[in-house]
Amino acid sequence: MKTNKTCAIIADIKKMDTLLPLTNRRPVSLLPFDGIYRMIDFNLSNVIDADIHSIYMIFNQGMTQSVIDHINGGKEWNLNSLPNRYFMHFFQGLKERNPEEDHYYDSVIEYIQKSDSEFTVFMGNKMLCNLDLSQVRNVHKMHREDITVVYKKMPQEKIAPEDIILDISDNGKVKGITSAQNAIVENEVDNLFMNICIVKSDWLIQELTKWRQNEDIATIEDVLKDAIKTKTTWAFEYTGYLSNIFDIKSYYDANMEMLDSSKFLSLLHSSKKIYMKNINEVPTYYAKTSRVNGSQVAAGCLVYGNVEHSLLSTGTIVKENATISDSIVMAKSTIKKDAVVKYAILDKNVVIEEGVSVIGTPENPIVIKKNAHIVEDMIQMEEQVDESLILHSGV
Amino acid sequence: MKKEVLAMILAGGKGSRLGKLTQNIAKPAVPFGGRYRIIDFTLSNCINSNISNVGVVTQYEPLVLNSHLGNGDSWGLDGINSDLTVLQPFSANDGSKWFEGTAHAIFQNMDYIDRMDPEYVLILSGDHIYTMDYEKMLEEHKEKKASLTVSVIEVPMDEASRFGIMNTDKNNRVIEFEEKPENPKNNLASMGIYIFNWAYLREFMLTTHQKDGEMLDFGKHVIPSYINSGERVYAYRFAGYWKDVGTVESLWQANMEFIDPENELNIRDRNWRITTRHRVSPPQFLTETAQVDESLVSSGCYVSGNVNHSIISTDAQIREGAQVTDSVIMSGARVGKNAIVYRAIIGENAVVGDNAVVEGKEEVAVVGNSEVIGVCNDED
Numbered sequence: 001m002k003t004n005k006t007c008a009i010i011a012d013i014k015k016m017d018t019l020l021p022l023t024n025r026r027p028v029s030l031l032p033f034d035g036i037y038r039m040i041d042f043n044l045s046n047v048i049d050a051d052i053h054s055i056y057m058i059f060n061q062g063m064t065q066s067v068i069d070h071i072n073g074g075k076e077w078n079l080n081s082l083p084n085r086y087f088m089h090f091f092q093g094l095k096e097r098n099p100e101e102d103h104y105y106d107s108v109i110e111y112i113q114k115s116d117s118e119f120t121v122f123m124g125n126k127m128l129c130n131l132d133l134s135q136v137r138n139v140h141k142m143h144r145e146d147i148t149v150v151y152k153k154m155p156q157e158k159i160a161p162e163d164i165i166l167d168i169s170d171n172g173k174v175k176g177i178t179s180a181q182n183a184i185v186e187n188e189v190d191n192l193f194m195n196i197c198i199v200k201s202d203w204l205i206q207e208l209t210k211w212r213q214n215e216d217i218a219t220i221e222d223v224l225k226d227a228i229k230t231k232t233t234w235a236f237e238y239t240g241y242l243s244n245i246f247d248i249k250s251y252y253d254a255n256m257e258m259l260d261s262s263k264f265l266s267l268l269h270s271s272k273k274i275y276m277k278n279i280n281e282v283p284t285y286y287a288k289t290s291r292v293n294g295s296q297v298a299a300g301c302l303v304y305g306n307v308e309h310s311l312l313s314t315g316t317i318v319k320e321n322a323t324i325s326d327s328i329v330m331a332k333s334t335i336k337k338d339a340v341v342k343y344a345i346l347d348k349n350v351v352i353e354e355g356v357s358v359i360g361t362p363e364n365p366i367v368i369k370k371n372a373h374i375v376e377d378m379i380q381m382e383e384q385v386d387e388s389l390i391l392h393s394g395v
Numbered sequence: 396m397k398k399e400v401l402a403m404i405l406a407g408g409k410g411s412r413l414g415k416l417t418q419n420i421a422k423p424a425v426p427f428g429g430r431y432r433i434i435d436f437t438l439s440n441c442i443n444s445n446i447s448n449v450g451v452v453t454q455y456e457p458l459v460l461n462s463h464l465g466n467g468d469s470w471g472l473d474g475i476n477s478d479l480t481v482l483q484p485f486s487a488n489d490g491s492k493w494f495e496g497t498a499h500a501i502f503q504n505m506d507y508i509d510r511m512d513p514e515y516v517l518i519l520s521g522d523h524i525y526t527m528d529y530e531k532m533l534e535e536h537k538e539k540k541a542s543l544t545v546s547v548i549e550v551p552m553d554e555a556s557r558f559g560i561m562n563t564d565k566n567n568r569v570i571e572f573e574e575k576p577e578n579p580k581n582n583l584a585s586m587g588i589y590i591f592n593w594a595y596l597r598e599f600m601l602t603t604h605q606k607d608g609e610m611l612d613f614g615k616h617v618i619p620s621y622i623n624s625g626e627r628v629y630a631y632r633f634a635g636y637w638k639d640v641g642t643v644e645s646l647w648q649a650n651m652e653f654i655d656p657e658n659e660l661n662i663r664d665r666n667w668r669i670t671t672r673h674r675v676s677p678p679q680f681l682t683e684t685a686q687v688d689e690s691l692v693s694s695g696c697y698v699s700g701n702v703n704h705s706i707i708s709t710d711a712q713i714r715e716g717a718q719v720t721d722s723v724i725m726s727g728a729r730v731g732k733n734a735i736v737y738r739a740i741i742g743e744n745a746v747v748g749d750n751a752v753v754e755g756k757e758e759v760a761v762v763g764n765s766e767v768i769g770v771c772n773d774e775d
Contacts, residue, residue, distance in 0.1 A: 035678040036694070075468075076673065261680065268677040278673040282662050283429035283691040283706070285654070293685060296678040299430075299694050300663075302656060311678070 006137060007115035007201065008047045009108070010040065011058040011221055012125035013091045018247035021369045022347060026066040027059050029125040031251065032330050032348075034258045034268070035298035035313040037276050038070055039245070042130065043123045044077045045274045050133035052121065053084045056111045058220075061090040070277055077275050087111060091219075105212040108220060109205055117201045122224060124195030128243040128254065130267050130274065136198050136236045146203045147224070147233040149174060150196040152242045153189045160246035164193040164225065166235055174233040177225070194238060197224055241266045252345060252365045255311055255328050259294055279314050289320050298331075305335065313348075322352075326362065330370075344368065400533060401513035401593075402446050403504070404437055405497055406521035407454030412642045415763030416742060421453060423521030424460035425646070426725045426743060428653045428662075429693040429708045432463055433640060434521040435671045438470050441519075443667050444529035447477035448511055451521070452500045454484055454493070469672045482507060496611030497587075502600045508593065516596065518589040518613065524649050525637040526660055526667055527588075532631045536590045541629040543596075543621050545569065546588035548633050558584035559614045561630045569628040572618050583630060586637060589613060595626075636660050647740055647759040650706050650723045654691050674726075676710050684715050693726070700730065714749070714771075722755075725764075731771040746771050 012029040022031060029040035040057075047055055059067050067088065073079075079086040089107055112120055119140065121133060131150065140148035151166050159165070161181035168191055169175050183190055211223050218226075227233075241263055243254035258264045268274055281300030286292060292307040298314040305322035313331040318324060322335045325342050333350040335341055341352060343360035347370040352358055357377045360366030366380040410422025417425060423434035434451075441449055449472060453460055466472075467479025482504050484493045494500035501508070501518065508516060515536070517529055527546075536544040547561050555576075561583045562571040573579070603610045603620070610616045621628050636659035640646040652658055662669055676695025681687060687702045695710035700717030708726040713719055716733035723740045730736055731749035738755030745762045747753055748769025753760050762768060 261682070264677070264680065273675050274677070275675055280668060280670055280673070282669070283693040283708075284679065285656050286687040286690050286692065287656075288689045290688070292681045292687060294681070294683045296680050297692070298678050 002116065003118060004137070005115075005117040006050070006052045006119040006121060006133075006198075007054045007056065007112060007117040008052050008121040008123065009056045009058065009111075009220060010043050010047070010123045010125070011219065012040070013058055013060050013219060014125060014221070015060065016126070016246060019245075019251060021367060022248070022251065022345070025063070025370070027063045027125065028245075030063070030066045030070055031245070032313060033128065034255060035296055035311050036279065037274060039125070039128060040070070041077075041274055041276050042128045044079075045272070046123075046129070046131045046133050047121065048077050048079075048275065049272050050121075050137065052133070054115050054117070055079065055086040056089065056108070056115075057086060058089045058091055058108075061092050064090065072277075076278050104219075105208055109208050109212075112201050112205050112208075115201070119198055120201045120204050121198050122196065122220060124221065126245050127194050127196075128245065128267070129194065129238060130240055130270055130272055131196070131238055132272065133198070136196075139234065139236050140198045143234045145232045145234055146200055147227055147231055148198050148236055149228060149233055150194045150236045150238050151191045152194060152238045154192040154242065154244065155189055156183075156185075156187065158244050158250070159190060159192050160244065160250075163244070163246075164195075166191040166193050166228075168235045172235050174228060174235050177228055191235070192242075192244065193228075194242065195221070197228075199224070199227075240270075248345070248365065248367060249363065252328065256309075256326070258296060258311065259309060264296075281314050287320075290318070305337075319354075327365075347372070350374065398448050398511050398513040400446050400448070400515045400517055400529075400590075401508060401511045402441050402449045402517045402519055402529075403501060403508070404434065404449060404451045404519045404521045405500055406434060406451050406460060407457075407494055407500065408520075408522065409455040410522065410641060413646065414643060415761050415766070416643065416646070416740065417456070418763060419456055419458075420764065421456050421460045422641070424463055425640075426708060427524065427640070427646075428650060429691045429706045430674070430726070431669060431671045432460075433524065434460070434463070435669055436524050436526065437519050437521050438472075439667075439669045440525075440527050440529060442470050442472070442670065444527075446517065446529060447472060447474070448513070449479045450482050450504065450507055450511075451479065452482045452494065452504060454500075457481075457483060463672055465672070470670050480507060496615075497613045498600070498617045499611045501596075502604060502610070505597065505600070508597075513593050516591045516593045518587075518591065520587045522641060523586070523637060523639055524653075524660070525586075525635065526669075527633060527635065527637075529588075532588070532633075533590060535631050536629070539567075539629045540627060541590075542592050542626040543618070543628045544590045544631050545618065545628065546586045546633050547583040547630045548586055548637050550582050550584045552579070552582045555579035555582045555584065559618075561585060563630050567630045567632065569618075569622060569630050572614075572622055574614055583632070585614065585618075586633060587614075589618075643740065643759050643761055647723060647738075650740075651704070651721065654689060654704065654706060674709055682715075685713075700732075708743075717747075728762075729771055731769065734769075742766060 012027045159180045163180040165183045167176040284301040287304040290303045294309045297312045300315040303318045304320045305318040308325040310327045315332040317334040319337045322339045327344040329346045330348045335352045336354040338355040339352045340357040343365045345367045351373045353375045360380040406423040410417040472479035492503040560579045638649040679696040682699040685698045689704045692707045693709040698713045699715040700713040703720045705722045711724045712729045714732045717730045719736045721738045725743040727744040728741045730747045734747045735752045739753045739760035741762045742764035744765045746767040748771045751769035
C-alpha cells in the first residue's frame with residue numbers, strides 16, 4: 001500500500017422523483033448545470049485535483065447511454081492514461097437482482113482492494129461544490145480515526161427532508177446525526193452533511209465484508225451513514241459555495257445563482273478549475289438585433305433575439321424578437337420568432353414555435369421535456385404543475 | 396504499413412509582416428476567430444479529408460505551436476493508424492539541418508517521409524484560412540495521372556501579380572508558371588498546396604541536390620523545373636473561401652469576415668468541424684451593462700462593456716463602459732473601464748488600461764501579446 005494513495009467512489013444511485021422529468025433518462029449527476037457542465041464534473045474535478053488517480057462510479061442500470069456519452073474515455077478529466085483509471089458499475093435494483101450473486105458488494109470490495117489505497121473518498125450525486133479534497137485528507141490523517149465527513153452550514157430552506165444534519169461538538173467531533181425532516185425547526189442554519197467522506201480503505205473493506213453477510217442489501221451510502229452513528233467521526237467544515245439540488249425549484253435556483261457574479265466567480269473562476277466535456281463549439285454569435293443582459297451563454301449559440309437573466313447552453317438558437325427571461329435553456333434548443341420563454345427550464349433539443357409563450361413562475365418554473373416541440377402557449381400559474389401537460393407535450 | 400497520403404504542413408515561417416503578433420510565436424500559431432489558431436484550419440481539413448498522418452515542419456519560435464499541437468490528440472491524430480509528428484531542425488553528421496525554403500524543408504525531412512512510406516505527399520502551409528476537401532484534389536491527381544498537382548484559385552486580375560500564376564491548357568495541364576509576374580497572363584493563383592508522387596519527388600530532389608543544391612523552394616525552383624522537364628503538372632481549381640492571413644490587415648480582415656454567420660467557411664457545418672485544443676473555461680458572462688452587437692464571443696469571457704462588430708476570444712474581459720468596435724480581442728486580454736478600442740487587434744493576455752484609447756486609422760492598430768497599455772484596476 002502506498003502512503004497517501006487514495007481512491008474515490010462516486011455513487012449516483014439515489015433516484016429523485018422530485019427532479020422528474022429532467023431525470024427521466026439521465027441520472028441526477030448527469031443533469032446539465034450552468035450551460036456547459038454536468039453535475040458530476042464538479043466531483044470529478046474535485047477528485048482529480050486532489051491527485052487521486054482512480055475513480056469508481058456507480059450508476060443505476062438503464063442510465064448507461066448518458067453516462068457513457070459524457071464520460072467517454074475520461075480524457076477531459078485526465079482519466080485515460082496508464083496511471084489514471086476509472087471504473088463504472090451499474091447497480092441493479094432489488095427486483096432485477098439475481099440473489100445468487102451479490103455483485104454490488106463483491107465488485108466494490110474488489111475495487112478498493114485492487115486500488116491498493118490507504119484512503120477511500122466517497123461522494124454522492126446531488127451537491128455541487130469546489131472542494132479541496134487534499135485538505136480533507138490532511139485533516140483525516142491528523143485525527144487517525146476511521147471516518148471524516150464534510151459538511152456545510154446551510155440555511156434550512158436549502159436542505160431537503162431526506163438530507164442528514166450533523167450534531168457536531170465544539171472540538172469538531174460528530175456527536176450524532178438526524179434526518180433533516182426531524183431536525184429542530186428553530187435553527188436558521190444546520191450542519192448539512194454533504195454526502196462526502198473520507199475513510200481508511202482497510203476499514204471500509206472490513207465493514208463492507210461484514211455487511212455482505214446480511215440478507216437485505218444496503219448501499220455504501222447506508223453503510224457509511226450507519227458508521228457515522230457508531231464510530232468516532234470527525235467533521236470537516238466546507239466554507240466555499242455549495243448547491244444542494246433535490247427538486248426542480250432547487251435545481252432552478254442553483255443555476256440562477258450562477259448569474260450572481262460573486263457566486264459564479266467563487267464556484268467557477270477560482271484557482272481550482274472545473275473540468276468539462278470538450279464540446280468543440282464555435283464562438284457564440286450575437287446579431288445586431290440581439291439584446292442580452294445578465295446572462296450566461298455557452299459556445300455555439302446564435303442569438304438574434306432578447307435574453308435576460310438566463311442561462312443558454314451549447315448550440316441554442318434564439319430567433320429575432322424572441323424573448324427569454326429568467327430561464328434555463330439546455331443544449332440545442334431553438335426558440336423561434338416572437339416566442340416568449342419566462343421562468344422556464346427547457347430540456348435539450350426543445351423547439352418553441354413562432355409566437356408561442358412558455359411561462360412559469362419563480363416559485364414554480366415550467367419544465368419542458370427533452371425533444372418536445374411546443375406549438376401552443378403553455379402558461380403555468382402558481383400551485384402545482386399539471387403533469388399531463390408537461391409529460392405529453394412532446395411530439 | 397504503407398500510407399497512401401502523408402500531409403506535410405510547412406509551419407516554420409516567421410510571418411514578419413504580422414509585426415508584434417509574431418514576435419514570439421510562429422505564424423501558424425497566431426490566434427484566429429475567437430478560439431482557434433491559424434493552423435487549426437489546415438489540420439481540420441486533413442482530418443475531414445481522411446488524411447490521418449501529418450508532419451508539421453517547424454522552425455521559427457515553435458514553443459506555442461508545439462504546445463498547441465501536442466501529440467495531435469486534439470485532432471484525433473494519436474490513434475493506432477494516425478499520427479502527428481512535429482519536425483524541427485536538427486544537427487546531423489553532415490551538418491545542421493536548418494530549412495532554407497519550402498522544398499528544402501521537405502528534403503531535410505526525407506527520413507521521416509521514408510519511414511511513413513507514402514504514395515503521395517500533400518504539401519500544405521499552416522497560414523491560410525480556408526476549408527477544403529483534399530480528397531477531391533487527390534482524386535483528380537490520380538485521374539490525370541499527374542506527377543504534381545497544384546491547387547489554384549482565381550484571384551482578381553489586378554491582384555494577380557502578387558501571386559504565383561499558373562498558365563494552363565484546356566485540360567488544366569500547367570504549361571507555364573510565373574512567380575509574381577508583372578503582366579500576368581491569367582488569374583489562376585497557386586495556393587501553395589501541392590500533391591506530389593513521392594517516389595518521383597524523392598529521386599528528383601536527390602539528383603538535383605547532388606548536382607547543384609539549388610532546389611530550395613517549390614514555387615521558385617521545383618515547379619518550374621518539373622514543367623521544363625515535361626513532368627505531368629496539373630492545376631486543381633478550387634472555388635471557395637481562401638485567405639492568406641500574412642499581414643495585419645489581412646488577418647484583421649479575415650477575422651471581420653469570420654464574424655458573419657453567412658461566411659462561406661460555414662464553420663457551423665457539423666460535417667466539417669474546425670477542431671482546436673480543448674481549453675477549460677466557464678461559460679461567457681454578459682452582465683446587466685453589457686451590450687453586444689454583431690460579434691462573436693467565446694467561452695470564459697466576461698463582458699460588461701459595449702462590443703460592436705468584434706471578436707472577443709476565450710477568457711477575455713471587457714469592463715464596464717469600454718467600447719470595442721471592429722476589433723479582435725485575443726484570448727486572455729483585458730480591456731479596462733471606459734477604454735476605447737477601435738479597428739485594432741489586441742494580442743493574447745494584453746491589457747488595455749482604464750480609459751486608454753487604442754485606435755486604428757488607415758492601418759489596423761496592434762497591441763502585442765502580453766503588452767500593457769496604461770493601468771487596469773483589478774477589483775475582480
